[in-house]
Amino acid sequence: MTRRALIFVEGSRSNGPLYVEAAQRLCLHPVTLAADPAKYGYLAAEALESIRVDTDNLDALIRECSHLRRTYNIAGITGFSNPDESVYATVGKLCRHFDLPGPNPVSIERCCDKFVQRQLLAEAGVPIPAYRLATNATEVESSAAEIGLPVVLKPAVGGISGTGVRLCRNVDELAEHTTYLLAGKHIWRSSPRILVEEFAQGPHYSAHIMGNEVIGIVAAEFGHPPHFVFRGFTFPALLTDDEHARIADLSLRCLRALGLGWGPTGVEFRWTKHGPVVIEVNPRLSGPPDPQMIKLACGIDLIAEHTKLVVGEQWDLHRSRSHAAAARILVPDRDGTLDWIDGDSQAAAVPGIAEVKLFVKPEALIVMKGDNRDEIGHVIAVSSSLAQTAAILQHAVDLIRWSITPLPTAGKQEQSRPHSTTPSRDAT
Template identity: 70%
Template sequence: MAKRALILIEGNPRGLGLLFVQAAQRLGLHPITLSADPSRYDYIAAERLEAIRVDTDNLNALIGECSRLLATYDIAGITSATESFYATVGKLCRYFDLPGPNPASIERCCDKSAQRQFLTEAGIPIPAYRLATNAAEVESSAAEIGLPVILKPAVGLGSRGVRLCRNVDELAEHTTYLLGGKHIWRDSPRILVEEFAQGPHYWIDIMGNEVVGISAADFGPPPHFVFRECTYPAVLTDDEHDRIADVSLSCLRALGLGWGPTNIELRWTKRGPIVIEVNPRLGGSPAPELVQLAHGVDLVTGLIKLVIGEEWNLRRTHSHAAAARWLIADRDGTLDWIGGDSRAAAVSGIADVKLYIKPKMPIVRKGDHRDHIGLVVAASPSRARTEAILQRAVDLIGWSITPFPPPGEQE
């Protein structure tokens, strides 16, 4: 009898990819990663996992590789831990008659401009926005909306190219950055000029049509949106929880989602909940880990069961508080040393400590998720205790960065 395989289109270098692999193995599946560059994912070599080099931007190449694998394996399901390939996953699942997301719904969701059009037509509250393709349109759009505004690529991930522009100088500076060749566009440049909705920021984790939980997220200093901390579950009144859940489920209906996971970001403003973004995937790591620590709900395993056509449930087994703190570099330069992670990991209540960088690596801050140099995760029965545990562990970690020499100077 052929071995049952789970095909993973690309991986994820910061935790989620390994969670997918481990969940697949617990379910008795053989994970196979198809990637344009498998060496990007350290866990593939460390765990001696099967990986095949293939052009993952080429649907026909992926179909050919999966067809070849069918000669050896029973392909139980196909999925990805990366949003960029989720529409491709949907197309592969349809080709091979496997459970999967609707690719058209995923594509309209991943284009932030199209997403906003559908949400607007459904009457869902979102920030005022305009779509611009050149500097003049950016300037006129910002004038119509009123400063401050947020500029962001219409298609993108991880807050890349996203910035708060508080005055005309910042607006001009970031427009030049986006259109002047420093930002990498896969297609023609399209920029969203968006009202800055102010208020607490929340993540909503959904599986199918069920809200699993709501977490509160916090950013580092403006003008960038680099996540600093996430606490689960968020402190909300019953009315706030219900209104957030209602608007989140309305997003699914508006965008044709509801199969598998969805992660929604919104802010609670003077007008109530305003939807910032709908992501047709699991929340990035550590969101699934926090859900499991807080409630015992394993979203990754649930997704893989859904992918392979097995029954899954979201039954909570306990109610704890979980929180994560990202470590963020305070300057550009060369990392001299970083340490204390072992002592931090030994603190009672700490669930995970990750360092993403090593000594002698150059640190060049980008103003997005790539600025994270580490992560600490804690959990306990109470919110106050979890916060205290997290802070104690973070205080044990230290590092030193030597600034780069000024241009023209030799070391």
């Protein structure tokens, strides 16, 4: 009998290994097609099959999948955003070509262009921040003046993990980030197009959807402005029944406006003084720690159920428990060389801690980018109540410490000192 294979377009340091495990539990052989398979350490570590191919070239991907069909029965195709979400549209096109279950590529492409996404949401009456599209510094300046400072600048296409996204609170910050985006420091896959957006102030929430069902809502906290770097998450979000219903209803309105509704979708909100405002719709599953928290709290394994959908099997979105989960993101406070990091074993041994992961090792070079790539680890806790979970999580993160020696500046090197993981409560 021909072996069934699941094709992954590109990989992911975070969700990649989890999808591989889900595929193997379904007796599927995972095969990764990537422009540079060496970027994904788990492929070599687990001796997983991978093939080097230009993943921006649809014809090349079709040829490679056609070649693989001589050896395997391709049960499904899915992928991961790298370096932007265009891969999801490519996956949709591959699925259409090989008559496999998959998302609508046209809907994905419209959603991945943040300017087009906002136009469609606005036409459907979905509350969103005021926005303008700019292609040069003059247009950025005039757009910000029309909207009023502070504004958020972000690439109209891309911006995965928050890359290129910044809050500009005054004209100096506006000019600085405009220069960064237009002067070649930000990598554009096409002509530069910048979204200038009103800064919607209020608590941040993410609705996680599978198909047309809202699975749950996660609350998130950010670190210091002007960057939007996640520091903590809580699931389920502490909302009233009415607030939960309003976010859920608005999430489904977003799906209808954008033509989505197949597989996973994430909708990000700010709860402003006028109520919930949609910040972004992502036609994909969020990265950790959200899927892990949802699985721990309500028993739904989003990665496993999405994998079933991809290969045409029936998924199960039944909730099997009602717990509370929370996560803390470990983020350094400076550039430099990581001298040491420890306490992860002690933190993992704390009752109620479900996961402790570190993504760096001693002697690693730390260069902060001002986005979610700054994450050096995370801790996830679960218990029967939010209060208890918060206490467990704080106890565990207090056990993790590290030391970073700053890079020399002007011939002077700052004294290295230990760093606590306790975050500031200031949030954008």
